[in-house]
Amino acid sequence: MNTADLGLPEEGREALPHKGGGGRRVGVPSTALFTDQYELTMLRAALKAGTAERRSVFEVFTRRLPEGRRYGVVAGTGRVLDAVENFRFDAGVLGFLRERQIVDEETLEWLAGYRFSGDIWGYPEGEVYFPGSPIMRVEGTFAECVLLETVILSILNHDSAIAAAASRMSSAAGTRPLIEMGARRTHELAAVAASRAAYLGGFASTSDLAAGFRYGIPTVGTSAHAFTLLHDRERDAFRAQVDSLGRGTTLLVDTYDVAEAVRTAVEVAGPELGAVRIDSGDLLLVAHRVRQQLDDLGATGTKIVVTSDLDEYAIASLAAAPVDAYGVGTQLVTGSGHPTCSMVYKLVARAESTDPGAPLVPVAKKSTGGKTSIGGRKWAARRLDAEGVAEAEVVGTGPMPADLVERQLLVELVKGGEVVAREPLDVVRDRHTAARANLPLSATQLSRGEPVLQTEYVHGESGS
Structure with a gap:
């Protein structure tokens, strides 16, 4: 290690080319088994019931920040995009599932052709988030979206905690x-x-x-x-x-x-x-x-x-x-x-039928014990005060108020199954620095406290 290694300015030092989400794509294996078995058994049952092709909306969010933390940091988005691209059921994976009799032949045939073809929206990587923030939204058929739950959560929970x-x-x-x-x-x-x-x-x-x-x-x-x-x-x-x-x-x-x-x-x-x-x-x-x-x-x-x-x-x-x-x-x-962020991946809306034009119906878990969720496809925006400092996280369904349109947070990451938002890691790093600087000064206090921004919900029709 020398003084350049410390990150201190040094005349003539050249910056290394920082990679984005996946960096060097060298021998990337399938991510299809970075999942829990119940995702495949749900798929099997939905295929049999005829509901697998219903258009669905899943959202990633957390109900609370780790105790004492003032804000969260969205990290791992680039790795999620790589994981979705490489979610493929090759011959070896299918052979394993067949040998263990985890799913039937009909489901194996469906998995053999699996390619995520839906859309993913999310907070740009490096952005800050708060309880209830729709950090990522995954849209497509129930069948193609439900399979991604575990791999998305494992990446976002780990990377965002670090x-x-x-x-x-x-x-x-x-x-x-x-x-x-x-x-x-x-x-x-x-x-x-x-x-x-x-x-x-x-x-x-x-x-x-x-x-x-x-x-x-x-x-x-x-x-x-x-x-x-x-x-x-x-x-x-x-x-x-x-x-x-x-x-x-x-x-x-x-x-x-x-x-x-x-x-x-x-x-x-x-x-x-x-x-x-x-x-x-x-x-x-x-x-x-x-x-x-x-x-x-x-x-x-x-x-x-x-x-x-x-x-x-x-x-x-x-x-x-x-x-x-x-x-x-x-x-x-x-x-x-706090090695995890307790993020969850929940179905918040689904179509009334498998008809491609069927309207979406908001759905939500209503059980007691602090694990309820709010149904409907959501947008998010950050409201600023008169000095331009963030003062609230606003989350809603239906039309976004006109005064928040310029402050919306969700960006398109995947469109029709194709990644559209890969970024260099340095861009993501700079975004986080700017996002943190835009928070109230109390955000950087190390003493225990509540989230520095409160989440406000604006309810309306979820739309189709």
């Missing part, structure tokens, strides 16, 4: 860059998705090479304690690293004695040493001592990177410390205590 944690951390860090380094703390495939979501939420780089390869995210990394312990002396380890990576590298200085390591690091690399990393101890106290020591040794340009089980609260507590960058792992990839 992005929300990353957003809070980047807000706490201010202008100081954040490095995602949680690959070893989660599933190897989840780690790649987590890196993407973290970058969307404001992180500057990742240690995960698969994420760098797939999504073009800047990657960083130098050495661990094992490298120091490998050598007979700490000085030998530092010399080997500097000889290999140059004076702009980052040296890990807390394997033994921090003060002695800092002195040795500057002796080996000179005042041009890029950075030192501190991975243990009282980070606030140690950072102040290391900064003073570096300055006394003439290494006034040497940066300080801190790691060690950081979360947004720890990052905020270091705001007054002479720290230049943060490395975050476990707390990030586990959503900082």
